[in-house]
Every structure is written in structure tokens, then in C-alpha cells.
Amino acid sequence: MITLKRLGTAVAMTALLATGALAEGLYAPNLAYRTGPFAATGIPLMNGQKDYMELLNARDGGIGGILIDFDECETGYSTEKGVECYEKTKGQAIVTQPWSTGITLQVLPKTNVDQIPILAPGYGFSPMADGKVFQWAFNIPLSYWDGASILLKYLEEQGDLSGKKIAFLHLDHPFGKEPLPFMEQEAEKKGFELLPIPVGLKEMQNQSAQWLQIRRERPDYVIMWGWGAMNAGAITEAVKTKFPMENMLGVWWAGHDADLKLVGEDGRGYKSVSWSFPNPDAPIMADLKTHVVDPGKTQSDAEEMSGVFYSRGLVISMILGEGIRVAQEHAGTPEITPADLRWGLENLDITEARLEELGMTGMVPPFKTSCANHTGHSGGWILEWDGAKFVKATNLIMPDAEAIAPLEAQAAKDYAEANAPWPANDACQM
Incomplete structure (x- = not known):
């Protein structure tokens, strides 16, 4: 006032x-x-x-x-x-x-x-x-570094990341590349293998090559840094290739209800970090x-x-x-x-x-x-798709300030x- x-x-x-x-x-x-x-x-x-x-x-x-x-x-x-x-x-x-x-x-x-x-x-x-x-x-x-930190903290709660392989499926655009410096730093520190997989603007709706690589590499997790048509394309490909949806997570721009409604129940378990609800x-x-x-x-x-x-x-x-x-x-x-x-x-x-x-x-x-x-x-929440809508799957998770600030x-x-x-x-x- x-x-x-x-x-x-x-x-x-x-x-x-x-x-x-x-x-x-x-x-x-x-x-x-x-x-x-x-x-x-x-x-x-x-x-x-x-x-x-x-x-x-x-x-x-x-x-x-x-x-x-x-x-x-x-x-x-x-x-x-x-x-x-x-x-x-x-x-x-x-x-x-x-x-x-x-x-x-x-x-x-x-x-x-x-x-x-x-x-x-x-x-x-x-x-x-x-x-x-x-x-x-x-x-x-x-x-974005906060978001990447929250996703990694959530995954660490599921088990030690040392020796794990994380595919980083990202839009080949400044937005998609933005988290890489932090992800690379954390991969070296925590001992996991980071596998960047770019998706070009012309490939957003046809990611067959990217998902062939994911099938071949067999990562423990896929973190998706996508936007627009890329997200819908990735989610439908994940379902088609039977990638375990509970091991696929996205940035807050990859947590759009309409994208998950395309696959409905088959998308159950997919997660997205979010600072809004x-x-x-x-x-x-x-x-x-x-x-x-x-x-x-x-x-x-x-x-x-x-x-x-x-x-x-x-x-x-x-x-x-x-x-x-x-x-x-x-x-x-x-x-x-x-x-x-x-x-x-x-x-x-x-x-x-x-x-x-x-x-x-x-x-x-x-x-x-x-x-x-x-x-x-x-800080942010992890949202999870329950087959029909996103629900809060965690309490608030704070980013790792000590890792991000320097x-x-x-x-x-x-x-x-x-x-x-x-x-x-x-x-x-x-």
C-alpha cells in the first residue's frame, strides 16, 4: 500500500x-x-x-x-x-x-x-x-543452475550418483546449453557420466536419432532441457522406446500439462522441477x-x-x-x-x-x-505426472548455493x- x-x-x-x-x-x-x-x-x-x-x-x-x-x-x-x-x-x-x-x-x-x-x-x-x-x-x-542443482539433489536422494550415467537431452539453443557448465562441474565432483544429446530446432518433432542414442547408451536417467514441440516429441519417443518414465526428469519449461496429456497414463512417473504450482x-x-x-x-x-x-x-x-x-x-x-x-x-x-x-x-x-x-x-518442487495431472512429489528442495555461487x-x-x-x-x- x-x-x-x-x-x-x-x-x-x-x-x-x-x-x-x-x-x-x-x-x-x-x-x-x-x-x-x-x-x-x-x-x-x-x-x-x-x-x-x-x-x-x-x-x-x-x-x-x-x-x-x-x-x-x-x-x-x-x-x-x-x-x-x-x-x-x-x-x-x-x-x-x-x-x-x-x-x-x-x-x-x-x-x-x-x-x-x-x-x-x-x-x-x-x-x-x-x-x-x-x-x-x-x-x-x-x-537454470538452481534448477539443475535441484534435479541432481533429488536424484541423489534416490541413490549415490557415482558411476551413474545421465543423458542431458537439450535444445540446441542458448537456453538448452545454459545448464552445461554447472552439470559438467557436478559430474566431475560427484563421479557421474554426463552425456549431452542436443536436439536441433528442425529435429524437435523427429528425435529418432537422439532416442536411438539413448537406447544404445542405456543411461540411468534422462534430464530433459526442452521447450515447445521438443518436449512433446521427447515424451512420445520415450514412451515408444519404453524408457522408464520415472527416470526421466525435466526443467520447469518441460513440465507442461498438454505435453503429458498426449501420452496420458503412459507418461505416469515423469517428473519436472518447478517454482510454481x-x-x-x-x-x-x-x-x-x-x-x-x-x-x-x-x-x-x-x-x-x-x-x-x-x-x-x-x-x-x-x-x-x-x-x-x-x-x-x-x-x-x-x-x-x-x-x-x-x-x-x-x-x-x-x-x-x-x-x-x-x-x-x-x-x-x-x-x-x-x-x-x-x-x-x-527453491523448487519436483512435480510428477500421475497419468492425468501434475502433483507435488516432494517438499521444497533448495539449490546447492555452495556449488553455484563460485x-x-x-x-x-x-x-x-x-x-x-x-x-x-x-x-x-x-
Whole structure:
């Protein structure tokens, strides 16, 4: 809430909104991908994100008395189009949401010059966690190295990994390669054999060569770092080749209900790490029905809204919304700048109590950010497909910070040196 000291500003802004003088509101564009080879997974995420902002605008009059202009610029998941969207939107935007590791890597140096925050929840370049080096980039609430760590910790709970063979089936794209430095480090440390198996963009729906290799190599586990059509292709191939589904695990982008519904009961036992989970009984879902669904403001439907990815879209926009709210309180005005939002994203404290206030209990783990910690490292759950839906198979598992932090620091240092002169936040102490 805006404090009493700042209430006058909020009231004044609300009055201006009533006259239409600020009809655009705060511009928070989303570099969406509702088309292209990844559309099936992009659409529920974009719908969840947009519906959350529609809810805030309809129910609350926006955030702090100012509407949120949640425009979309379609990229089709193309890095080239994504950079074009960034250039098109950055002038008035308080944030950029690239929605691709490839796009994120391209715009990362630009944001130092443009001084606009990158918000890349659960994706992007893992060393962005180091806020001292990457002062304008945020991959809240988990990095890909966090996710890989959680998956390995879960597998270690099933038995010693020494001498085991883990196939790493990944999209041959910056996103798919992102976990490799951490996985290679851990393979050497823990004594397991890592078998990287890339899947090209043109091979996503026909992975016969990759699964022939998996049959030949007979790995103990397959970890899938896939996206879009790759996931459905891999899951159907796994079923066809009778790979034990309980030994196949995926990143959070490989935990899409629709992909598993293609195989139904045959997919039972497949697992995915996740930092979000749908809660149909959460108060926010009732509010969405009243303020967004019933008035016809959504592009979603009941089946999609019950799924993991729609729920994750809600969580992602909640993170942005909370960043805006915190920034407004600090700046003393609802009409914040990109620099204000950066401060807000660096000072998030999403506690269980705050999640209850937001009507989102159980939908994301608690996390906290700082000027040095731009990820939050929230921890994640292992979700398991029960033949019809994903269920939580574990309590919250935290990533191995001791294993990740030195790798983050070294990779951030290497990046800064390779892109010198690279401005750092030397004033940040925590």
C-alpha cells in the first residue's frame, strides 16, 4: 500500500486517470510468442501474465492508483524479432521481458546503456544472479543452475550418483546449453557420466536419432532441457522406446500439462522441477473469474487455467507487480521510472504472509532479493505426472548455493572482462 505520506500523490494520480489524461498508464511490455514453434507453451504463459495485469487494472485500478499498460510485441521466439521488439518498446517502457535466453543475451549489454531492467523469471543467463555485475538484469526466482542443482539433489536422494550415467537431452539453443557448465562441474565432483544429446530446432518433432542414442547408451536417467514441440516429441519417443518414465526428469519449461496429456497414463512417473504450482482454490482464481473471465477479458479457458503454465504466468506478473509496488513506495510516487523499478526488484520480500495477502498461497515458494542477489534462489518442487495431472512429489528442495555461487561469480567476472568496459554496482554491499 502507498503510505499516508505519499497518499496525496496517489490520489492525484487517480484523479488524472479518471480524466483520461494518463490512459496509457505504466508501460510494461511483454515480448510475447503466441506464434511459431514454441507457441503451444507460450500461449498459456502469456495468457496468465496478461490476465494478472487485467485483474489488477479491473479490481484495483492498477497498482498504486495507476493503470498498467501490458502491451505485447510478438517475437515468435525469434532472437532477431525479439531485439526489434526491444528497440521498439524501450523508449517508454519501465521494463523489458525478453522471453528467450537468446533474446536476453542480445539485449543484456544494451540495458546498461538504456538503463532499463530485464525481467526474465526462471530463464536467461544464470550469472545474472550476481546483481553487482548485472545491475539491470533479474532472473527471479530461480536460475537454470538452481534448477539443475535441484534435479541432481533429488536424484541423489534416490541413490549415490557415482558411476551413474545421465543423458542431458537439450535444445540446441542458448537456453538448452545454459545448464552445461554447472552439470559438467557436478559430474566431475560427484563421479557421474554426463552425456549431452542436443536436439536441433528442425529435429524437435523427429528425435529418432537422439532416442536411438539413448537406447544404445542405456543411461540411468534422462534430464530433459526442452521447450515447445521438443518436449512433446521427447515424451512420445520415450514412451515408444519404453524408457522408464520415472527416470526421466525435466526443467520447469518441460513440465507442461498438454505435453503429458498426449501420452496420458503412459507418461505416469515423469517428473519436472518447478517454482510454481496451480492452486484452483486460491482466492486469486475466484477474483480472476469475477473480474477477468466473466467480463470476457481473457483469452484462456478453464482447462488451460488449471494448468502449470497458466499459473506460472500469474506468478511472473505477480513478481513484476510486486516490484512496481515496492518501487512506488520507495519513490513516493506511482509513476515510477525504470531505475525505480530496478530498486523495487532488488528489494522484494515475498513471504508466506505476503502470498496469503495476494491470494496466492502455495503457488510459488517465498523468496527475497537484494542488490547483490537478483535471483532470490527460492527453491523448487519436483512435480510428477500421475497419468492425468501434475502433483507435488516432494517438499521444497533448495539449490546447492555452495556449488553455484563460485561458478556464478567466476562466470560474471569472465563476462564483464570479455565485454569491458562493463559497469558494476560497486556501491552494493549485500
